[in-house]
Amino acid sequence: MGVKPETDLQEKKKTDLSRRRFLLRVAETAALALGAGFAYYWAYDPKGPQSLSRRAAELEKLGTWSFPDMPAAMAVVRGEKRQQAVEAALEALGGVGKFIKRGDRVLLKVNAAFATPPELGATTHPELVEALVSLCLRAGAAEVFVADNPINNAESCMRISGIGAAAERAGARVLLPRADAFRPFTLPDAQLIRRWPVFFDPLERATKVIGVAPVKHHNRSGASMTMKNWYGLLGGRRNVFHQDINTIVTELARMIRPTLVVLDGTFVMMRNGPTGGSLSDLEKRDTLIVSTDQLAADSFGASLLGKSVDDLPYLHMAEQAGVGTTNYRALEFHELGSQSS
Amino acid sequence: MRIVIVRRISQVFFLVLLLWFCLVMTVGEEWWQLRGWPVGLLLDLDPLVAVATLLSTKTLYAGLAWSLVTIIVTLLFGRIFCGWVCPFGTLHQFFGWLGQLGRGHRARVEANRYRRAQVVKYFILLAFLGMAAWPFKGASALQIGLLDPIPFVHRSVNLALLPSVEFLTGRSLASAQRHYSGAWLIGLLFIGTLLANFYIPRFYCRILCPLGALLGLISRFSLWRIAMTAPRCTSCSLCETACEGACDPADKIRISECLMCFNCLDDVCKKKFLAYRVRESDAGEIKLPPDLGRRGVLASLATSVLAVPLLRLEGTLGTNRKPNLVRPPGSLAEEEFLERCIKCGQCMRVCPTNVLMPAGLDAGVEALWTPVLNFRIGTSGCQVNCVACGHVCPTAAIRPLSIEEKRGVGRFAERGPIRIGTAFVDHGRCLPWAMDTPCIVCEENCPTAPKAIYVREEYRPVRGGNLVVRSIDGKNLIVSGARLAPRAYATGDYFVQPAGGGTRLRIMANTVDALTVDRPVPAEALSEGTRVTIVVRLQKPYVDPDLCIGCGICEHECPVSGLRAIRVTAENESRNSSSALRLSQM
Incomplete structure (x- = not known):
C-alpha cells in the first residue's frame, strides 16, 4: 500500500523534537524507570525463602463443652431398644435438661466412618441418632447438627448408614466435611495433634457436644469406642497416627471435652472391626452407656468386648493425662435393668 | 410463532x-441429586x-x-x-x-x-x-x-x-x-x-x-x-x-x-x-458431496482396516497389558469392553468417590478416555455397596450389577464377589514390614467380611534396644547399654524382655536410662544384670487373594503418602481369568 504524502508530512512533524516534546519524553522515560525501580525495591528479597513452606499454621482454640463443676456420672442401661435405653439413661443422670439448655446448639459427633448399612453395626445406629436429636430439641436446643469426617465417601456414608435420613427426620442438620470446614489446630502439650487440620466448622458452632459411638473391635488399638470416635474430627492424612494409636486416642480425648458420650453396646462388633461387614461379626449385648466421662464409658465398654482396662493402653494413658477415670464405679454410677416397653 | x-x-x-x-x-441427599433422572x-x-x-x-x-x-x-x-x-x-x-x-x-x-x-x-x-x-x-x-x-x-x-x-x-x-x-x-x-x-x-x-x-x-x-x-x-x-x-x-x-x-x-x-x-x-x-465417490469410500474403509492393527501394535490387549488398568466393577473383558465404551464419562461423573478417571495413553490408544480407577484421587476407593457406574453406562461396557451380584451374596454366593484387582503389600515401603513401626491402616479399612487383609503378629527387637538391667524397683528398671530417646518407647507398643526370650513386660514410660513397665517386675522374669531387649509389637499385613476384591480403599488410606505401600493392580480381576493368581481362581 502506498503512503500518502500528507501522512508523510504528519510523520515528519511528529518526529520533530520540540522542547515541549523532549521534556515530555524525558519525563515519560524517567517515570517508567522510577516505577520499575520502585517495583523492584518493593519486591526485593535479598535472603530468599527462610523456610520450606510459606504455609503458616493458624492456631485455633477449642472450647470445653463439659460441666467441670458437675460431678461425673454414668448410667448403664440393659435393654434392646436403643431409644428407650438412652431415654432411661439420661433420666437416671438427672434428665436431658440438666445438660442441654434452651438455645443450645448441639453437635452430635456420630461414627459414620463407613458406607455400610446400619444392621452391620460399623456406624452409629440411626435410631440412636434420631432419639438423641429429638431429646435435645425437646430440651430446647435451638439447633442440632450431626457431623463426621468419615473414611469412606462422606455423602455415601451418611446415606447408606441411615444417619443422614434419621438426623433430618428428627430435625437435625448434617454437616459434611467440606474442605473449607477444616482448620489447623495444635493441642497444648501434644506430640501428635500439632498444626493438624481439624473439622472445625461443627465444633465452632456448637455450645454442646455429644459423642455417639458403637462398641467395635479394632485390631490396632484393641477397641473403637467413644474416645476413638473423635478421630473423625481429624482431617489430612490422619492415618499416619496409627503408628502411635494409643497416644493419638489419648490426645483426641484431651482435645474434646464433651458434654456427654453415648456408647452403644446393643450389638457389639466382636471381630473383623472396625469395618465388620457381616452379621456374624456382631454379638447382642443389649447394653447402652451414657456418661459425662468418656474414659469411664470406654473402660466399661472394654468389658463388652471381653477385654480388661489393662488390655487397652490408651485407657491408662488417658487417665494419666487427666481425661477421666477408668474406675467408673467411683463415679455417680447408675445401672438399670432391662428396659422394655 | x-x-x-x-x-x-x-x-x-x-x-x-x-x-x-x-x-x-x-x-x-438433595432433591436434585440422583433421583432417577434419565441422565x-x-x-x-x-x-x-x-x-x-x-x-x-x-x-x-x-x-x-x-x-x-x-x-x-x-x-x-x-x-x-x-x-x-x-x-x-x-x-x-x-x-x-x-x-x-x-x-x-x-x-x-x-x-x-x-x-x-x-x-x-x-x-x-x-x-x-x-x-x-x-x-x-x-x-x-x-x-x-x-x-x-x-x-x-x-x-x-x-x-x-x-x-x-x-x-x-x-x-x-x-x-x-x-x-x-x-x-x-x-x-x-x-x-x-x-x-x-x-x-x-x-x-x-x-x-x-x-x-x-x-x-x-x-x-x-x-x-x-x-x-x-x-x-x-x-x-x-x-x-x-x-x-x-x-x-x-x-x-x-x-x-x-x-x-x-x-x-x-x-x-x-x-x-x-x-x-x-x-x-x-x-x-x-x-444429494451427497461429489467427493464422496467410490474412491473416497474405499479409502476410508482401507484406513480403518489399517488403523485397527496399528492401534493394537502396542500389545496392550495381550502381553503388554497394563497392570494398573483397573476397570470399574462390572466391566466386560477388555476386548468386549472396548467394543462398547464410547468415552462419554458418565461413569466418572456419577462415581461418588471420584475414583474413576479417564485413561490416558499409557493404557493403549484404543483405551484413551475409558474409565480406569486411580486410588490416589477421590475420597475412598471403590465403595463396596455402590454399583452406580454400571447403571449409567449407556452401552453396558460396564454391566449394570445389583449390589447382590457385586458383593457375591444371595444367589451369587457360589460365584463370589466381583473382583476388580488385587492389593499387594510392598514390603520395602510398608511401615511394619520395613520400618519397625506399627500401622495396619490397610487392615482396618479393608471392607470385606472376613477381611482380605489380615495380620501376623511379631515382636521384633528394635534397633539399639539391647540393654542390661542395672536395678529394679517395683515397676521401674534402670538400664544401661544404650541411651534411650525419652518417651520413644512409651506408646504402648513396646515391651522389654530377656534377650533370649521370656516374659514380656509392656513399657509405659521411659527416660534415657530407665523404663517403667505396666506391672511390678516379677522376680523370676528379670534380675539385676539380665541382658534385655526392647521389642516392638508389629502386626504385619498380608492379603488373601481369595477375599480381596481390589476396591483399593487400602491403597487410598495407606499413610505412606507417595507411592503407597499397598497398591491394587488388575491381577485376579473377575472379567479376565488369565489374570488369576492361583489355579483355584482360574
Missing part, C-alpha cells in the same frame, strides 16, 4: 437438559452410538433403541437432531453467531458457503464405522466416542467444564472437589472446537461431526426438505448469510448438509422462493 424462535427454544431446552443431567449425577437420554437418542455398537457387538443395548426416534424424525423431517436437539451443535451455533457479529453481508455469505472440506466428516464416519464393524482377531475397535458429538459434549461437561467451574467458584456439588487426570486435554479440545467457530461457523458440525455425516446420509431420503419453488431466484444471497449447514439453499441445495435451522425460511427470502415441503427443489438437489 416464528419457526426459528421455536427452534431456539428447543435448542436451549436440550442444552439445559444436558447440563442438568450432568449436574444431577452427584450422590447426596443418559441424549446418549440414547444418538443413532451413531446405536449403529456403531450394533456393528461392534451385533446387539442393540437397552436404551439405545431410543435412537430409532431420531432416525425416524430424520427420515421425516431431515437433520432436526442437528439443528434442534444436539447441545454441542447449539454451542457451536452460538459461538458461530458470536464470530459473525458485526460482519457485513459479503463476509457472512463467505463464511457460510459450502466448502469441499465438508466431505471429511463422511470419511471420518466411514473409517470409524469400518473399525467398529471389522472384528480384527475377534475384537473390533470402537473409537466413535472420540468425535461423536454427544459423548464428546458429555465428556467435556462431566470431566472438564463442571469440575472447572466447581474449582473456580470453590463451590463443589459434592463435599470434595473432583479431580480427573488428563482432563486438561478434554477441556482444551472442547474449547478448541468452540473457538473454531470463529474461523468457520459450525466448524465441528460441518467438517468433523460423524453423527452429522450419518444423519446427512439418512436425510437425503427425508420426506420433507428445504426446496426452491422456482428453478432460479434473484440470487440476493440473503438466505446464505445465516445458513447453519452451509448447504447452498439458493442454488442446488446440498440436502445432506442442511441442518434444518430454518434460518432461510425465516422472512429472509422476501420473494418466498424457499419452502419446506415434500417435493424436491425446483432448482435441483445435490
Whole structure:
C-alpha cells in the first residue's frame, strides 16, 4: 500500500523534537524507570525463602463443652431398644435438661466412618441418632447438627448408614466435611495433634457436644469406642497416627471435652472391626452407656468386648493425662435393668 | 410463532437438559441429586452410538433403541437432531453467531458457503464405522466416542467444564472437589472446537461431526426438505448469510448438509422462493458431496482396516497389558469392553468417590478416555455397596450389577464377589514390614467380611534396644547399654524382655536410662544384670487373594503418602481369568 504524502508530512512533524516534546519524553522515560525501580525495591528479597513452606499454621482454640463443676456420672442401661435405653439413661443422670439448655446448639459427633448399612453395626445406629436429636430439641436446643469426617465417601456414608435420613427426620442438620470446614489446630502439650487440620466448622458452632459411638473391635488399638470416635474430627492424612494409636486416642480425648458420650453396646462388633461387614461379626449385648466421662464409658465398654482396662493402653494413658477415670464405679454410677416397653 | 424462535427454544431446552443431567449425577441427599433422572437420554437418542455398537457387538443395548426416534424424525423431517436437539451443535451455533457479529453481508455469505472440506466428516464416519464393524482377531475397535458429538459434549461437561467451574467458584456439588487426570486435554479440545467457530461457523458440525455425516446420509431420503419453488431466484444471497449447514439453499441445495435451522425460511427470502415441503427443489438437489465417490469410500474403509492393527501394535490387549488398568466393577473383558465404551464419562461423573478417571495413553490408544480407577484421587476407593457406574453406562461396557451380584451374596454366593484387582503389600515401603513401626491402616479399612487383609503378629527387637538391667524397683528398671530417646518407647507398643526370650513386660514410660513397665517386675522374669531387649509389637499385613476384591480403599488410606505401600493392580480381576493368581481362581 502506498503512503500518502500528507501522512508523510504528519510523520515528519511528529518526529520533530520540540522542547515541549523532549521534556515530555524525558519525563515519560524517567517515570517508567522510577516505577520499575520502585517495583523492584518493593519486591526485593535479598535472603530468599527462610523456610520450606510459606504455609503458616493458624492456631485455633477449642472450647470445653463439659460441666467441670458437675460431678461425673454414668448410667448403664440393659435393654434392646436403643431409644428407650438412652431415654432411661439420661433420666437416671438427672434428665436431658440438666445438660442441654434452651438455645443450645448441639453437635452430635456420630461414627459414620463407613458406607455400610446400619444392621452391620460399623456406624452409629440411626435410631440412636434420631432419639438423641429429638431429646435435645425437646430440651430446647435451638439447633442440632450431626457431623463426621468419615473414611469412606462422606455423602455415601451418611446415606447408606441411615444417619443422614434419621438426623433430618428428627430435625437435625448434617454437616459434611467440606474442605473449607477444616482448620489447623495444635493441642497444648501434644506430640501428635500439632498444626493438624481439624473439622472445625461443627465444633465452632456448637455450645454442646455429644459423642455417639458403637462398641467395635479394632485390631490396632484393641477397641473403637467413644474416645476413638473423635478421630473423625481429624482431617489430612490422619492415618499416619496409627503408628502411635494409643497416644493419638489419648490426645483426641484431651482435645474434646464433651458434654456427654453415648456408647452403644446393643450389638457389639466382636471381630473383623472396625469395618465388620457381616452379621456374624456382631454379638447382642443389649447394653447402652451414657456418661459425662468418656474414659469411664470406654473402660466399661472394654468389658463388652471381653477385654480388661489393662488390655487397652490408651485407657491408662488417658487417665494419666487427666481425661477421666477408668474406675467408673467411683463415679455417680447408675445401672438399670432391662428396659422394655 | 416464528419457526426459528421455536427452534431456539428447543435448542436451549436440550442444552439445559444436558447440563442438568450432568449436574444431577452427584450422590447426596438433595432433591436434585440422583433421583432417577434419565441422565443418559441424549446418549440414547444418538443413532451413531446405536449403529456403531450394533456393528461392534451385533446387539442393540437397552436404551439405545431410543435412537430409532431420531432416525425416524430424520427420515421425516431431515437433520432436526442437528439443528434442534444436539447441545454441542447449539454451542457451536452460538459461538458461530458470536464470530459473525458485526460482519457485513459479503463476509457472512463467505463464511457460510459450502466448502469441499465438508466431505471429511463422511470419511471420518466411514473409517470409524469400518473399525467398529471389522472384528480384527475377534475384537473390533470402537473409537466413535472420540468425535461423536454427544459423548464428546458429555465428556467435556462431566470431566472438564463442571469440575472447572466447581474449582473456580470453590463451590463443589459434592463435599470434595473432583479431580480427573488428563482432563486438561478434554477441556482444551472442547474449547478448541468452540473457538473454531470463529474461523468457520459450525466448524465441528460441518467438517468433523460423524453423527452429522450419518444423519446427512439418512436425510437425503427425508420426506420433507428445504426446496426452491422456482428453478432460479434473484440470487440476493440473503438466505446464505445465516445458513447453519452451509448447504447452498439458493442454488442446488446440498440436502445432506442442511441442518434444518430454518434460518432461510425465516422472512429472509422476501420473494418466498424457499419452502419446506415434500417435493424436491425446483432448482435441483445435490444429494451427497461429489467427493464422496467410490474412491473416497474405499479409502476410508482401507484406513480403518489399517488403523485397527496399528492401534493394537502396542500389545496392550495381550502381553503388554497394563497392570494398573483397573476397570470399574462390572466391566466386560477388555476386548468386549472396548467394543462398547464410547468415552462419554458418565461413569466418572456419577462415581461418588471420584475414583474413576479417564485413561490416558499409557493404557493403549484404543483405551484413551475409558474409565480406569486411580486410588490416589477421590475420597475412598471403590465403595463396596455402590454399583452406580454400571447403571449409567449407556452401552453396558460396564454391566449394570445389583449390589447382590457385586458383593457375591444371595444367589451369587457360589460365584463370589466381583473382583476388580488385587492389593499387594510392598514390603520395602510398608511401615511394619520395613520400618519397625506399627500401622495396619490397610487392615482396618479393608471392607470385606472376613477381611482380605489380615495380620501376623511379631515382636521384633528394635534397633539399639539391647540393654542390661542395672536395678529394679517395683515397676521401674534402670538400664544401661544404650541411651534411650525419652518417651520413644512409651506408646504402648513396646515391651522389654530377656534377650533370649521370656516374659514380656509392656513399657509405659521411659527416660534415657530407665523404663517403667505396666506391672511390678516379677522376680523370676528379670534380675539385676539380665541382658534385655526392647521389642516392638508389629502386626504385619498380608492379603488373601481369595477375599480381596481390589476396591483399593487400602491403597487410598495407606499413610505412606507417595507411592503407597499397598497398591491394587488388575491381577485376579473377575472379567479376565488369565489374570488369576492361583489355579483355584482360574
